[in-house]
Amino acid sequence: MRAVQITEFGGPEVLNVVDLPDPVPGDGQQLYEVSAAGVNYADTHQTEDSYLAPQTLPLVPGAEFVGRPAGGGERVVGLVEGGGYAEKVVGSPRLTWPVPDAVTDEQALALVLQGTTAWHLLRTSAHLAAGESVVVIAGAGGVGSLAVQLAKRWGAGRVIATASSPEKRALAEELGADATVDPALADDDPKTFTAALREANGGKRVDVVLEMTGGNVFDGSFSALAPFGRLVAYGMAGRRPPKAVQPPSLMGTSRGVIGFWLAHCFSRPAMLDDAMSDLLQLTADGALKPVGGGRYPLSAVREAHQDILSRRTTGKLVLDPTR
Structure with a gap:
């Protein structure tokens, strides 16, 4: 699969698109095919190893995705502890939520984190x-x-x-x-x-x-x-x-x-359920309007990080792993 991998810490220049083996689900995990991955400001800290949790190399950044279970199934948005910048990701079904038809991939990614x-x-x-x-x-x-x-x-x-x-x-x-x-x-x-x-x-x-x-x-x-x-x-x-x-x-x-x-909410999924059920319904009804910040090809991940670091962006940035 194509994925963004970091083998050294630094700025956007350390983000490289490479071919990696598909991740293998562990106990209680599911393999998902990713249709869109979210980019967050916190990802730039992860790239620098300057965030709250220390990072271990090599790593694939990314904490959120929209996709479907490998082999088919409903579209979900989910949170992961890493690996989101890829064509496939493993995650816990307990940290995924069905996406209503009226909510786009970009909107769902704006909500989940x-x-x-x-x-x-x-x-x-x-x-x-x-x-x-x-x-x-x-x-x-x-x-x-x-x-x-x-x-x-x-x-x-x-x-x-x-x-x-x-x-x-x-x-x-x-x-x-x-x-x-x-x-x-x-x-x-x-x-x-x-x-x-x-x-x-x-x-x-x-x-x-x-x-x-x-x-x-x-x-x-x-x-x-x-x-x-x-x-x-x-x-x-x-x-x-x-x-x-x-x-x-x-x-x-x-x-x-x-x-x-x-x-800290990851270990208390009910806290995320309360927020996501409210946010997804409000968005589906048109009462909440997540702001899109741009959809970048996976190959342009460095540009996405440069844009967010320079404060050129508004709203939610998304990576397209098919491009």
Whole structure:
């Protein structure tokens, strides 16, 4: 089978399309023929070996796929611990979900990792309450574009999205954001970013921040929180850690910082079932609109990673293993 393999860590240049033997299912696993594979920002960390879990070479990246069981069967979308960038993958049927006919491969891939992340960020980690203000960092991205829509649907009083270009800010507003902010304001001084977030919230501090950049964006977002506000950290795309949050800064302002990593839901599949059943139905009904970011041939995997790293993309990126 054709697959993308990494034999050394680095940037997009280490991604190579090669021929490999078909994977062999273990106990409780199924072999699937892949029609589309999802690309995530986290995959770029995996390629660099800079993510939360250490990686072992050689490896085939990719945590999500749409396909059918080898030999035939219904179309499913699934999560795997690796190997998604390939024509075939092995996975656990317990971590797959049937895809309704009204949902495309691209939409299903937008939901299975990024959609479930957005769902749990708001429901499980932030415990969003009706009327609360929500800041969505990278509101035109895969997670952010869905989080904006879900926050509005679940009664957020005001949704503020950050995005790095006028086009991305316009997209976030089309999806339901009440206001948008340029994250570049945090480049020199996080206080400038804090002031912009408060201005976008009518001069008030904000209740919830979904944060995936780190560095000054994290620090500026944290400073913008109201008493009892929550910042949920689920990534560090800027590759720069924020300044340490000290207990006095939490206690003295009654603010909270919560971490979220979807991998912890893998051992609790019911948490994924709750999110996927909701997200797939909303999408099939047209109430939720996953944003497509482009379909790349498997042979153009380096270009896909370069585009996502340079922030040229919006929405969900997909690899086509047949090309």
